[in-house]
Amino acid sequence: MLKKKNKKQLIREAAAQLFREKGYAATSMRDLARAVNLEASSLYNHIGSKAGLLRDICFENAQHYLDEMDRVERMETNADEKVKALIHFHIRMATEDITSIMAFNDEWRHLEEPHLTEFKQLRKNYESRFRSILEEGMASGEFKSAHPNIVLYTIFSSIRWLHDWYKAGHAVTPEQLQRNMTQLLLSGLMEE
């Protein structure tokens, strides 16, 4: 029972890696089987289908982001600190969690209905809560007034490149990354 769960998790992680490298559509179940040293047909003792694998990865990942949003919303600090906490979380996910690619990359577009619609709703929920924090900071005078969507998506997207680059093992530390990126993104936002 426990062993089965481990194998399932192993397959899921191998799938996330392959989906990231080659894309969902270009990854065959035979590719995935090779990555975990099985025959393709044996995968189906552990998982339901290729589409189900994508679904599980996408929704598990979305839940991580929503859990963190719950936590940040309960923080008793100003908008500045909340945004900083969220940016740090995004950076940590992008550099540490291989499945987080589903939020940054676009592989979730291969979800089938009704899951695609449901996933988009979770994204919208997360985005609008993030946007509220930005608007809260603009209203209190902490942040400059700007189009909230432009700020929001600029923050999201700028963190996206990390998975392309960070794995290459350059001389940049996670701390450097968090410090430099937060500064770059927030100094355009902060009221002097």
Added chain:
Amino acid sequence: MLKKKNKKQLIREAAAQLFREKGYAATSMRDLARAVNLEASSLYNHIGSKAGLLRDICFENAQHYLDEMDRVERMETNADEKVKALIHFHIRMATEDITSIMAFNDEWRHLEEPHLTEFKQLRKNYESRFRSILEEGMASGEFKSAHPNIVLYTIFSSIRWLHDWYKAGHAVTPEQLQRNMTQLLLSGLMEE
């Protein structure tokens, strides 16, 4: 002769659109044929192969960016103005040129060798010339000192989301976009 060239261009644009929406691997030649009102086999009177279509789109797009870099490098202004010009160009491409998706999205990863390696070299060339301008501005004291790669990729990535969002026809004008994004990205970089 002229008619054939138009059809080829039409097919290329339909392909760029489909590659963007569904991804290269998930787009079949039958999908593409339907989009231009032909049978799949008839496509091959105008194009060589699916891989060739991707190749043409990728390299044509790379050339646009390199041409603009040539132009900017010849400008007799400071680094600040050069970076601003490049950011505006990126935004314009993302909002107006449907094929520019190949630079922002990752569909170029489906290029076959040796073209994949060649394309990566063009990207590297563009990136290192962009990085030089940033370093030039840091050396002259125009910009704050920061890790050039972090600044570079943050700029690139932050413009990437535009194609997801801008087409939706929101109330944001291109001018608003250029003004707000440039401000957001540059104010963290500028020396006060």
Added chain:
DNA sequence: CCTACCGATCGGTAGG
């Protein structure tokens, strides 16, 4: 530009 068709590969199942 279409009809007819090809070999290869796909996700997945049967049966043990």
Added chain:
DNA sequence: CCTACCGATCGGTAGG
């Protein structure tokens, strides 16, 4: 967990 195999779909060609 594997062997053997399925129907569907893929990119592409032959021939007209």
